[in-house]
Amino acid sequence: MTNHDLFLVALISQTKEIKGKKALQKLFYLGRALGAPVNYHFIMHMFGPFSYEVAAKYSDWEQKGIIKAEEKETGIGFTYTTGNQAKLYSRLFGKRIEPFREKVDKLASLFGDKEPFQLEVLATLHHLSRLLQQGEKSVTETQLLNVFKTEKGDKFSDEEIKDAYSLLKRAELV
Numbered sequence: 001m002t003n004h005d006l007f008l009v010a011l012i013s014q015t016k017e018i019k020g021k022k023a024l025q026k027l028f029y030l031g032r033a034l035g036a037p038v039n040y041h042f043i044m045h046m047f048g049p050f051s052y053e054v055a056a057k058y059s060d061w062e063q064k065g066i067i068k069a070e071e072k073e074t075g076i077g078f079t080y081t082t083g084n085q086a087k088l089y090s091r092l093f094g095k096r097i098e099p100f101r102e103k104v105d106k107l108a109s110l111f112g113d114k115e116p117f118q119l120e121v122l123a124t125l126h127h128l129s130r131l132l133q134q135g136e137k138s139v140t141e142t143q144l145l146n147v148f149k150t151e152k153g154d155k156f157s158d159e160e161i162k163d164a165y166s167l168l169k170r171a172e173l174v
Helices: 003-015 021-033 052-063 086-092 094-111 116-135 141-152 158-170
Strands: 043-045 048-050 067-071 078-082
Touching: 003 021, 003 052, 003 078, 003 086, 003 094, 021 048, 021 052, 021 094, 021 116, 043 116, 048 052, 048 116, 052 067, 086 094, 094 158, 116 141, 116 158, 141 158
Parallel strands: none
Antiparallel strands: 043 048, 067 078
16 A cells, blocks of 8 residues: 555545546645645646646556546546445554645545536646746746636636635645
8 A cells, every 4th residue: 555545545535525537636736735645746737737647546546446436427527436445444554644644634624525627726726836936936826827827718717716726825835
């Protein structure tokens, strides 16, 4: 059991459901931002930060029984729920989960109920904020939102973007 496996065990045990592959990607990204033991590499992709390493693990996590993929009622995409072995792993490896339990709890409470499009806004804003801060000491909200609008165009409303920024600020991620 890797720390990534245990992170997902703890997360799915908290949220009970992850609303698809995009949501899973963004929750791993935001977990990393909060300091959870997620060492996967993320790049900017069409739908925000994306990790090929996370994508390569979906079927492995299903086979281990950590998550269970259930086809959405629309027939398009999957929802991930607690797999049949997640509780067992949680009991067996609980001591290894404890050091990052607080981070998982924070992740689940702040972002666990968000829709994939909301997670895309949140993760993209955070990622862009980090990129901008590499060149400057501080980045204003206006600068970040302008860069976000340049990257994403009119895909998201101003209200959705500002709500996401406020949540990231509350989480101390921007």
